[in-house]
Amino acid sequence: MPRVEVNEQACTGCGVCVDTCPTDVLRLDPQEKAFAAYPADCQGCFVCQWDCAYGAIRVVVNG
Ligand code: SF4
């Protein structure tokens, strides 16, 4: 299953990834950091990684 890793120091809480994920995987936590709230729905499409202007999110498809 693909995995999403968020660099919490780099994440600004802009919410772009939450809006752009085609399968609605991501949410902001109470500290306004992105996290995979529905990881089983991740398709490994890399859209969140490409759309994050802060380089804060990384999609890992192997392992
Ligand atoms: S797009 Fe990047 S900076 Fe914005 S909430 Fe998502 S991970 Fe954080």
Ligand code: SF4
């Ligand atoms: S890789 Fe695609 S499906 Fe997975 S969280 Fe990012 S945008 Fe959503």
